[in-house]
Amino acid sequence: MAEDLVLDSAIRDWVLIPLSLVMVLIGILRHFVTKLMRSSQPPDIKIxxxxQVVMRARNLRTCANLIPAKSFRSRRVYFSNEENGLLYVPKGQAQNPQAQMLTDPNMATDMMKKNLSMIIPQTLTFAWVNFFFSGxxxxxxxFPLTQRFRSMLQNGIDLSTVDVSYVxxxxxxxxxxxxxxxLFSLILGEENALDDTQRMMQMGGFGFDPTKSNVTDIMACPIPSEEKLIT
Structure with a gap:
């Protein structure tokens, strides 16, 4: 049977609150350091x-059932036509992200800066937490949780008798x-430099490849029924 523990208020004052404040402060510091390390070159108009074209195509795919079938067909041809479609790229002309990074040294430098600004603070913070607050x-x-959450919430505690709700x-x-x-989006704005998910997408994609996703997704969209009207 799982045991119930009585947590000392000193743990709250000297472990929980300081750890949370340090994580917030380090995140804000990372935001400004990342902004300072960014290159000041103007954005590429082509990219x-x-x-913008990819965003419009995704909106069309999302709202396919909200417009008449004739309107959807015309928009789908506009994006995916093999002659002059905005999203159609011949196979021989598709961009290779690795080759683009080799030809553009600024892209490789920006990628290295983003990696450093993300990995170094996390490594130092984890070492600090593991040294001072381990155990x-x-x-x-x-609220109660199932046993599947034990490995996620009780990292560093090898006691199966402790209730899963303890962190x-x-x-x-x-x-x-x-x-x-x-919280960072609320404090620093939606375009903050701490969006690791967006950063990983940018590092992995360096743009988009319409031959792999967008044209295929739009062509696979079911044509809405004729009774659907624009709302």
Whole structure:
């Protein structure tokens, strides 16, 4: 049977609150450091136009059932026509992200800066948490959880008799690391430099490849019925 623990208020004052404040402050510092390390070159007009076209195509795919079938067909041809479609790229002309990075040294430099600004603070913070706060039970979630959450919430505590709702200090670090995105968006704005998900997408894609996703998705969209009207 799982045991119930009584958490000392000193753990709240000297572990839980300092760890949360340090994670927020480090995140804000990372935001400004990342902005300072960014290159000041003007954005590529071609890439901006491609991103806008992709956004319009995704909106068409999302709202396919909200417009008449005739309107959807005409828009689909406009984007995916093999002669002059905006999203159609011949196979021999598709951009290779690796080749583009080799020809553009600024892209490789920006990628390295983003990696450094993301990896170094996380490594130092995790070492600090692991050294000073390892083994603490920092908090308790006010609702019951299943045993599947034990590995996620009790990292660093090898006791199967402790209730799953208790959170270790190391797990609290990871929860703050991945869960403060909304708070940073509220404090720093939607275009903050801490959006690791968007950053990983940019590092992995360097743009878009319409031959792999967008044209195929639009062509696969079911044509809406004739009774559907624009809302």
């Amino acid at each position: 901006l136009k491609e991103n 603490f039970v920092a908090a308790k979630i006010p 270790s200090s190391r797990s609290w670090y990871f929860l703050n690391l991945f869960g403060l995105r909304g």
